[in-house]
Amino acid sequence: MDILLMLLWIVILFAVVMLHVAYATYFERKIIGHMQVRLGPMRVGWHGLLQPIADGIKSFFKEDIVPENADRPTFLAAPIICLVAMLTSLAVLPFAKGWVLADIDIGLLFVFAMSSLASYGVVLAGWSSNSKYSFLGGMRSMAQVISYEISMGLSLVGVMLLAGSLNLSEIVEAQGDRFLGMYLMPQCIGFFVFFISMLAETNRVPFDLPEAETELVSGYSTEYSGMRYAIFFMAEYIGMMVMASIATICFLGGWNGPFPVPFFPPLWFVLKIYLFMFLFIWIRATLPRYRYDQLMGLGWKVLIPMALANIVLTACLKAILD
Amino acid sequence: MTRPIAKNMEIPVADGEGERYSLRMGPQHPATHGVLRVDLELDGETIVACTPQVGYLHRGFEKLAENKTYAQTLILTDRLDYIAAMANNVGYCVAVERLLGISVPLRAQYIRTMVAEMSRICSHLLWLATHALDIGAMTVFLYCFREREILLDLFEELCGARLTFSYPRIGGVRQDVTVRFIDELQRFLDIFPSRIEEYETLIDTNRIWLKRTVGIGKVTGEEALALGLTGACLRGSGVDYDLRKHQPYDAYGLVDFEVPLGSDGDIYARYRCRMEEMHQSERIIQQCIDQLPPGPIFGPDAPDLVMPNKAPARIEAGTNAYGTGLIKLIRDRNLYLTGDVYVATEVPKGELGFYFISDGNNRPYRMHIRSPSFIHIGALAAIAKGELIADLIANIGSLDVVLGESDR
Numbered sequence: 263m264d265i266l267l268m269l270l271w272i273v274i275l276f277a278v279v280m281l282h283v284a285y286a287t288y289f290e291r292k293i294i295g296h297m298q299v300r301l302g303p304m305r306v307g308w309h310g311l312l313q314p315i316a317d318g319i320k321s322f323f324k325e326d327i328v329p330e331n332a333d334r335p336t337f338l339a340a341p342i343i344c345l346v347a348m349l350t351s352l353a354v355l356p357f358a359k360g361w362v363l364a365d366i367d368i369g370l371l372f373v374f375a376m377s378s379l380a381s382y383g384v385v386l387a388g389w390s391s392n393s394k395y396s397f398l399g400g401m402r403s404m405a406q407v408i409s410y411e412i413s414m415g416l417s418l419v420g421v422m423l424l425a426g427s428l429n430l431s432e433i434v435e436a437q438g439d440r441f442l443g444m445y446l447m448p449q450c451i452g453f454f455v456f457f458i459s460m461l462a463e464t465n466r467v468p469f470d471l472p473e474a475e476t477e478l479v480s481g482y483s484t485e486y487s488g489m490r491y492a493i494f495f496m497a498e499y500i501g502m503m504v505m506a507s508i509a510t511i512c513f514l515g516g517w518n519g520p521f522p523v524p525f526f527p528p529l530w531f532v533l534k535i536y537l538f539m540f541l542f543i544w545i546r547a548t549l550p551r552y553r554y555d556q557l558m559g560l561g562w563k564v565l566i567p568m569a570l571a572n573i574v575l576t577a578c579l580k581a582i583l584d
Numbered sequence: 585m586t587r588p589i590a591k592n593m594e595i596p597v598a599d600g601e602g603e604r605y606s607l608r609m610g611p612q613h614p615a616t617h618g619v620l621r622v623d624l625e626l627d628g629e630t631i632v633a634c635t636p637q638v639g640y641l642h643r644g645f646e647k648l649a650e651n652k653t654y655a656q657t658l659i660l661t662d663r664l665d666y667i668a669a670m671a672n673n674v675g676y677c678v679a680v681e682r683l684l685g686i687s688v689p690l691r692a693q694y695i696r697t698m699v700a701e702m703s704r705i706c707s708h709l710l711w712l713a714t715h716a717l718d719i720g721a722m723t724v725f726l727y728c729f730r731e732r733e734i735l736l737d738l739f740e741e742l743c744g745a746r747l748t749f750s751y752p753r754i755g756g757v758r759q760d761v762t763v764r765f766i767d768e769l770q771r772f773l774d775i776f777p778s779r780i781e782e783y784e785t786l787i788d789t790n791r792i793w794l795k796r797t798v799g800i801g802k803v804t805g806e807e808a809l810a811l812g813l814t815g816a817c818l819r820g821s822g823v824d825y826d827l828r829k830h831q832p833y834d835a836y837g838l839v840d841f842e843v844p845l846g847s848d849g850d851i852y853a854r855y856r857c858r859m860e861e862m863h864q865s866e867r868i869i870q871q872c873i874d875q876l877p878p879g880p881i882f883g884p885d886a887p888d889l890v891m892p893n894k895a896p897a898r899i900e901a902g903t904n905a906y907g908t909g910l911i912k913l914i915r916d917r918n919l920y921l922t923g924d925v926y927v928a929t930e931v932p933k934g935e936l937g938f939y940f941i942s943d944g945n946n947r948p949y950r951m952h953i954r955s956p957s958f959i960h961i962g963a964l965a966a967i968a969k970g971e972l973i974a975d976l977i978a979n980i981g982s983l984d985v986v987l988g989e990s991d992r
Contacts, residue, residue: 398973547722554974
C-alpha cells in the first residue's frame with residue numbers, strides 16, 4: 263500500500279513538473295517577447311496559451327533522425343540520461359513541510375550528484391553525434407560543468423555550516439519562519455556565487471556556450487531532432503527548476519512566507535521558484551554571451567576564491583557567535 | 585569502447601602543439617551573415633589558420649552589365665549590398681554621371697544624399713542587430729529592427745519598394761519627395777537619437793560586451809591600410825578616410841558633418857565608430873531637409889535615363905515592347921565618350937568603387953565593382969588568426985560584410 267501511495271505521489275509530481283516545464287517555455291517566450299517589443303506566441307489558443315501543447319505534439323510526431331556516423335546506442339541514450347538525472351533530483355526537494363518524496367539526510371549532495379550526472383548526457387550527446395559542432399559543444403559543457411560544480415558546491419558550504427545539516431527540510435527549518443532568518447543575509451556572498459554558478463550549471467545566458475547558436479550552430483544538440491531534441495530542453499527546464507528550488511531552500515527560507523497559507527502550503531515555495539525563473543528569463547533577454555576562456559576565468563579566478571573566503575568567514579563567525 | 589569518435593574525420597596529428605582539426609564553418613551557419621564559408625584550422629578552440637571562401641552568391645553582375653545599357657544595370661546594383669541598396673544606387677549613378685558628363689540638379693543631389701544617409705542608418709542598424717546577436721545580446725536585435733522598419737516604411741512611401749529601390753537614377757532621381765515623406769522623416773529624426781541611447785544602455789557599458797569586444801580583432805592603422813579596409817573598419821583604426829568628406833559627391837560638400845574616428849582598431853572601436861556615424865547621418869539628413877532647394881529632380885540632358893520614354897496608353901498584343909518606347913531607355917544614344925573612369929563612393933560598408941571602360945557604345949565595355957565586403961572578407965584571415973572561434977564570429981560581425989556585395 264505504501265508503495266502504491268508513493269507511486270501515486272511520483273506520478274502527481276511528474277505530471278505537475280512536466281506541466282510547469284511546458285508552461286515555462288511559454289512564459290519564457292512571452293516574457294522575452296514583451297521585453298523585445300513583440301508579442302511572443304499568439305496563434306495557438308487564447309494569447310498562444312496552447313502553444314506548449316502544440317509544440318509537444320509536434321516534436322512527438324517528428325522523425326527521430328539518427329546521423330549515419332553517430333554512435334547509435336549512446337546517441338539514443340544521451341537525452342534520456344539528462345532527463346532521468348534531472349527528474350530524479352526532484353525526489354528530495356521539500357515543497358512544503360512534509361511534502362517530500364524522499365526525506366534523505368544527504369539531500370543536497372544528492373542534487374549535486376544528479377546534476378553532475380545530467381552533464382554526462384550532454385557530453386555523450388556531443389561525443390556520439392560525430393559532428394564537430396556537437397563535439398565542441400560537449401567539450402565546452404564538460405569543462406563548464408566541472409568548473410562551476412566546484413564553485414557551486416563551495417558556495418553552499420556556508421549554508422551547511424549554519425544549518426548543520428545536508429537534509430533539505432532541516433536546512434529550511436533551521437532558517438525559521440521569520441524574514442530575518444533567511445540565509446540570504448548572512449550568506450550574501452554565498453548566494454551571489456551560487457546564483458552565477460546556477461546560471462552556468464543550467465547552461466543559461468550568459469553562460470550558454472555549450473549551445474551557443476551563433477558559434478556552434480546548436481552545440482551538443484545540433485544533430486538531434488524531434489522528441490529527443492525536446493527532451494534536452496525538458497531536462498534544461500527541469501534543471502532550472504531544481505536549481506531555483508535549491509536557491510529557494512538554501513537562501514530564501516523554502517516554504518516559509520510572511521504568513522502561512524491554509525490549503526496549499528507550498529505556495530510560497532512555488533512563488534519563489536517563479537521569481538527565480540523570471541530572473542533566468544530576464545537575464546537571457548538582457549545579457550550577451552561570455553567567451554569560453556572568460557567563463558573559465560570567472561569560475562576559477564573569481565567565484566571559487568570568493569566561495570572559499572565565504573566558508574572561512576562563515577566558520578569564523580559561527581565559532582565566535584557560538 | 586565502441587567505434588572511435590570520427591570515422592570520417594582526419595586523424596589528428598600530434599605535432600607537439602596540440603591536436604589540430606579542421607572545421608568548415610558555413611555556408612550554412614547562423615552567424616556567417618549569408619553564405620560565407622570559413623575553413624578553419626583549429627587547435628582546441630584557437631584558430632590556427634582561417635581561409636574564407638566566397639562565391640556562393642556569385643551572379644555575374646560585372647559580366648551582365650556588359651550586355652545591358654547603363655540605365656538597365658542600375659537594377660543590378662540594388663542586389664549588391666541589399667541592406668543598403670540606396671547607397672549602391674547612388675554610387676552607381678554618380679559613377680555613370682561622371683563617365684557620361686551628366687549634370688545633376690541640386691534638388692536631386694540633396695534628395696540622393698538624404699536617401700543614401702537613410703540607407704546608411706538602415707545598414708548600421710542591421711549591422712548592430714546582427715553583431716549584437718552574434719555576441720549573444722538578443723534584445724538589441726529586435727530594438728534595431730523596430731527603427732529599421734520605420735525607415736523601410738519611409739522608403740516605401742518614397743518609391744514603393746522596401747528592399748531594392750532603384751530610386752536614384754542616372755542624372756537625378758525617379759520621383760520627387762512628398763511633403764508627407766519629409767514630415768515622417770522629420771518625426772523619425774526626432775526620436776532616433778533617444779533610440780540610439782537605448783541601444784547603448786543595453787550594451788555600451790555592459791561588462792560582458794566590453795569583455796567580448798575590447799582588444800579583440802585588433803588592427804592598427806597601417807595594417808588596416810595594407811589590408812585595404814575602408815569605411816568604419818578603417819576609421820576605427822584611426823585613419824581619417826571618408827570619401828564623403830575628402831572627395832565630396834552629391835550634396836556632401838554642402839552639408840556639415842564630422843568623421844568619427846576610433847583609435848584602438850578593435851571591435852569596440854569599430855562599434856563606437858558606427859554608432860557615431862548614425863548620429864552624423866542623422867545630422868546630414870536633418871540638414872538636407874532644412875536646405876532642400878526647389879527645382880527639377882533630373883538634369884536637362886538626361887531625362888530618358890531617369891524615366892523611360894513616355895508610355896503609350898495601351899500596348900497592343902504582339903507588339904515589341906522596345907518598339908513602344910516603354911523600354912526604349914538609352915538604346916539610341918550613341919554619343920558617349922570612350923575611355924575609362926573609376927569613381928568611388930562611401931557606402932555604409934566602406935568604399936564602393938565602379939570602374940568603367942567605355943568604347944563609345946551605350947553599354948560599358950567592362951564594368952568592375954570594387955566591393956568593400958570582398959576586401960574585408962579577405963582581411964578576416966589576418967585578423968582572426970590566433971583568436972578563438974567566438975572571436976571569429978564577433979569579427980565577421982564587426983567587419984560588416986554582405987555576401988551579395990562580395991560575390992556580386
